[in-house]
Amino acid sequence: MLLEHIHDPKDLKSLSVAQLEQLAAEIRAFLIEKLSETGGHLAPNLGVVELTLALHYLFDSPKDKFLFDVGHQSYVHKILTGRMDQFDTLRKYKGLCGFVKRSESPHDVWEAGHSSTSLSAAMGMALARDLKGEKNKVVAIIGDGALTGGMALEALNHIGHEKKNLMVILNDNEMSIAPNVGALHHYLGKIRTDRHYQKAKEELNQLLNKIPAIGGKLAKTAERLKDSVKYLLMSGILFEQFGFTYFGPVDGHDLEQLTELLEQASHVPGPVLVHVITTKGKGYSPAEADSHKWHGITPYKIESGQVLKAVGPPMYTEVFSDALMDLADEDNRIVAVTPAMPGGSGLIKFAAKYPNRMIDVGIAEQHAATMCAAMALEGLKPVYAVYSTFLQRAYDQVVHDICRQNTNVVFAIDRAGFVGPDGETHQGVYDIPFLRHIPNMVLMMPKDENELRRMMKTAIDYNEGPIAIRYPRINGLGVQIEKEMKPIPFGTWETVREGDSAVIAAIGPMLQVAEEAAELLKREGLNVRVVNARFIKPMDEAMLLQIAKEGLNMLVLEEGSVQGGLGSAVLEFYSLHNEHNISVRIMGVPDVFVEHGTIKEQRQEVGLTAEHVAVELKTLLPRLRKQRVTGQV
Numbered sequence: 001m002l003l004e005h006i007h008d009p010k011d012l013k014s015l016s017v018a019q020l021e022q023l024a025a026e027i028r029a030f031l032i033e034k035l036s037e038t039g040g041h042l043a044p045n046l047g048v049v050e051l052t053l054a055l056h057y058l059f060d061s062p063k064d065k066f067l068f069d070v071g072h073q074s075y076v077h078k079i080l081t082g083r084m085d086q087f088d089t090l091r092k093y094k095g096l097c098g099f100v101k102r103s104e105s106p107h108d109v110w111e112a113g114h115s116s117t118s119l120s121a122a123m124g125m126a127l128a129r130d131l132k133g134e135k136n137k138v139v140a141i142i143g144d145g146a147l148t149g150g151m152a153l154e155a156l157n158h159i160g161h162e163k164k165n166l167m168v169i170l171n172d173n174e175m176s177i178a179p180n181v182g183a184l185h186h187y188l189g190k191i192r193t194d195r196h197y198q199k200a201k202e203e204l205n206q207l208l209n210k211i212p213a214i215g216g217k218l219a220k221t222a223e224r225l226k227d228s229v230k231y232l233l234m235s236g237i238l239f240e241q242f243g244f245t246y247f248g249p250v251d252g253h254d255l256e257q258l259t260e261l262l263e264q265a266s267h268v269p270g271p272v273l274v275h276v277i278t279t280k281g282k283g284y285s286p287a288e289a290d291s292h293k294w295h296g297i298t299p300y301k302i303e304s305g306q307v308l309k310a311v312g313p314p315m316y317t318e319v320f321s322d323a324l325m326d327l328a329d330e331d332n333r334i335v336a337v338t339p340a341m342p343g344g345s346g347l348i349k350f351a352a353k354y355p356n357r358m359i360d361v362g363i364a365e366q367h368a369a370t371m372c373a374a375m376a377l378e379g380l381k382p383v384y385a386v387y388s389t390f391l392q393r394a395y396d397q398v399v400h401d402i403c404r405q406n407t408n409v410v411f412a413i414d415r416a417g418f419v420g421p422d423g424e425t426h427q428g429v430y431d432i433p434f435l436r437h438i439p440n441m442v443l444m445m446p447k448d449e450n451e452l453r454r455m456m457k458t459a460i461d462y463n464e465g466p467i468a469i470r471y472p473r474i475n476g477l478g479v480q481i482e483k484e485m486k487p488i489p490f491g492t493w494e495t496v497r498e499g500d501s502a503v504i505a506a507i508g509p510m511l512q513v514a515e516e517a518a519e520l521l522k523r524e525g526l527n528v529r530v531v532n533a534r535f536i537k538p539m540d541e542a543m544l545l546q547i548a549k550e551g552l553n554m555l556v557l558e559e560g561s562v563q564g565g566l567g568s569a570v571l572e573f574y575s576l577h578n579e580h581n582i583s584v585r586i587m588g589v590p591d592v593f594v595e596h597g598t599i600k601e602q603r604q605e606v607g608l609t610a611e612h613v614a615v616e617l618k619t620l621l622p623r624l625r626k627q628r629v630t631g632q633v
Helices: 017-038 042-046 049-058 075-089 118-132 150-162 183-193 195-209 216-233 255-266 285-289 316-330 348-353 365-377 388-403 420-425 431-436 449-461 510-522 541-550 566-576 599-606 610-618 622-629
Strands: 065-068 138-143 166-172 245-251 271-277 334-338 358-360 381-387 410-414 442-444 467-470 494-497 502-506 528-532 535-537 554-561 584-589
Touching: 017 042, 017 049, 017 075, 017 255, 042 285, 049 075, 049 138, 049 166, 049 255, 065 118, 118 138, 118 150, 118 166, 150 166, 245 255, 255 271, 316 334, 316 348, 316 410, 316 449, 334 365, 348 358, 365 381, 365 388, 381 388, 388 410, 388 431, 410 449, 431 442, 431 467, 431 535, 431 554, 431 566, 442 449, 449 467, 494 510, 502 510, 502 610, 510 528, 510 554, 510 610, 535 566, 541 566, 554 566, 554 610, 566 584, 584 610
Parallel strands: 065 138, 138 166, 166 271, 245 271, 334 358, 334 381, 381 410, 410 467, 442 467, 502 528, 502 554, 554 584
Antiparallel strands: 442 535, 494 528
């Protein structure tokens, strides 16, 4: 086997194209086998095997910079740069990251878990290279889905203007996570399928190459002639209008053609764009047949493609989906909106039933937010289904267009809290701080799946402005689902366990942790009150004042950033009301980026467990504090 002898990109340099093809087959087999055990982003990586091989074969990483637009497409890159023996730990706690990770290898020069950033980063590295007088190549690898992101188009415009030496590889597989949408997608499709243009271009190049010397006016005439052919056979040459020299399209699985074209493009001055056509899931028939399902996959059986999933209650995403369907049956104002995540956000069934009321905008979170604001102003009820981590990308639009105009937009914020193997780029722990301080925003989080349904009803009935529901990436608790969705009294908290020693105010999955901690303390004779603080904004001020009146100290428990979260809101409230006879502690996610692992491991790392809560809570109990002072404990 060739693969076992590849420990560094330099090991590729002596191989023939035939050997590279053999190596590609071995890499695919390796990925299919390893990911069947660990899970991960299978289809995207199977699609870039030859492309990644060609880049490392022709160029000299890490001197030459490779910037992967979505870092989950870097598994082959990791294999070729000495990390093959770590793949048993992929996406596991303290193991190999599923994304590009600078601390893992000098070959990882740019970290990205969100799309559409590579072109801006590549421009920054090209500018730095030139200012330092260096000579390395800068290569950005971006997918056709990511190219729809506004930031990518801004970067294309700037790169074309500056004329820096920079290569963009457009990995065109007609997919991001879901099928791509939009005019740019259709434009790329036209390039992919216009064989007349390709044939005419080849014939013209052959004719010009037969001329012994092309110089001066004749050369300019030849270039104009080639341009004329392009415009004659295609409606607009988008990338060349941006200032790029365009190469392709080329079959991204034909190593001979691919290496030849990349070699040719590498010698052209200024920005170049190489259009590479790949097949997502290439080499594994289940992934080729359904690359959406196999984009990010849990462990599976290689022979059958059967995905191994734990049996249990439905995930919160599924509960949201069913609730939205039920509500849409009764309310034709409801429109579902997603930024290229119809599957992950649970909207596939909605799209099938209500195709005209389901809008996938592509990777364009900012556009989706402003569009929702306008639809709401026209009397619709847009439900913006988005992962917490991706909502960060639309912050200005949430402030300026949605909240400032007080529009009736519903946010369904999935993956709130820890997300497990996807790790630090995808943790949903920052949405409370960046949402709760915005005027007009309402923010809720359910304790279980039935309460999520009730919150969906509350949100749809609410017509006073924007309202958001955040829910985690886990299975529900298996509680009984009430057939009728009843709204929750607005702004109210709920006492789920009585007690007079202290209070734990918790949200979402942390409520279960709080109840477990209270049970531990009960064994020591301590009765702790547990409160479901389901409205993060507005809070239940009447309950907060009652707790202060009783003189009970409080621990606020949240799977979100300590800075600016629910605990901060509680402290602000008591400060504003001059309540000085109550102590408040906050347990949440500290001021660090928490890396990949299981959600259980991530909670353990930051101390969000029943045992940690019980220990922390005892420091708030006046009786125990007094005993410590007098030496009785």
